[in-house]
Amino acid sequence: EVQLQESGPGLVKPSQSLSLTCSVTGYSITSNYWGWIRKFPGNKMEWMGYISYSGSTSYNPSLKSRISITRDTSKNQFFLQLNSVTTEDTATYYCARIYWYFDFWGPGTMVTVSS
Amino acid sequence: DVLMTQTPVSLPVSLGGQVSISCRSSQSLVHSDGNTYLHWYLQKPGQSPQLLIYRVSNRFSGVPDRFSGSGSGTDFTLKISRVEPEDLGVYYCLQSTHFPPTFGGGTKLELK
Numbered sequence: 001e002v003q004l005q006e007s008g009p010g011l012v013k014p015s016q017s018l019s020l021t022c023s024v025t026g027y028s029i030t031s032n033y034w035g036w037i038r039k040f041p042g043n044k045m046e047w048m049g050y051i052s053y054s055g056s057t058s059y060n061p062s063l064k065s066r067i068s069i070t071r072d073t074s075k076n077q078f079f080l081q082l083n084s085v086t087t088e089d090t091a092t093y094y095c096a097r098i099y100w101y102f103d104f105w106g107p108g109t110m111v112t113v114s115s
Numbered sequence: 116d117v118l119m120t121q122t123p124v125s126l127p128v129s130l131g132g133q134v135s136i137s138c139r140s141s142q143s144l145v146h147s148d149g150n151t152y153l154h155w156y157l158q159k160p161g162q163s164p165q166l167l168i169y170r171v172s173n174r175f176s177g178v179p180d181r182f183s184g185s186g187s188g189t190d191f192t193l194k195i196s197r198v199e200p201e202d203l204g205v206y207y208c209l210q211s212t213h214f215p216p217t218f219g220g221g222t223k224l225e226l227k
Contacts, residue, residue, distance in 0.1 A: 043220055
């Protein structure tokens, strides 16, 4: 079965970069699409972007040029980098496998942006 | 972006009862390929969202038939019959017909 696990710092200072790793087991990231979603305090959910089986990427326009998703196929991992963070980027971050829907998710990692 | 409006925000229920959750989109979710990419999730406390229904009415693997989805165009409904304790949590709809994918605001199913 596909399993995903997010990892990374739980605290980031404003204006710095947020970097997270998603480690995938049970399925190769050279198949399908793999993405990042975040849930803000309260219930609001936001799709951030994805990386495809070929390495192409697509991002939510709301994140403009702050976001980058990359991968390491040798480790079966993909990565999120979000630059110039503010307190409004405080959220729980999830990685997931994508078809037209997100079928398998990691447990999520909470990231707080605070000085 | 397509706005997804879920109602109600909070939904008290008795165990064994039946409930419906509404999800309305600001534009039609019929894709040019003829499919409608509207999906439903449940997020239980302390867990990540789990897929219940994909493409309006298809139950994901392992989802009991107490869950059913229906609707078309801009108006969609998730029905839960014979509510059990493990059904409690926050329900979300998600559209992936239009870019970027967008979620509803969530409906919290809780005990009366």
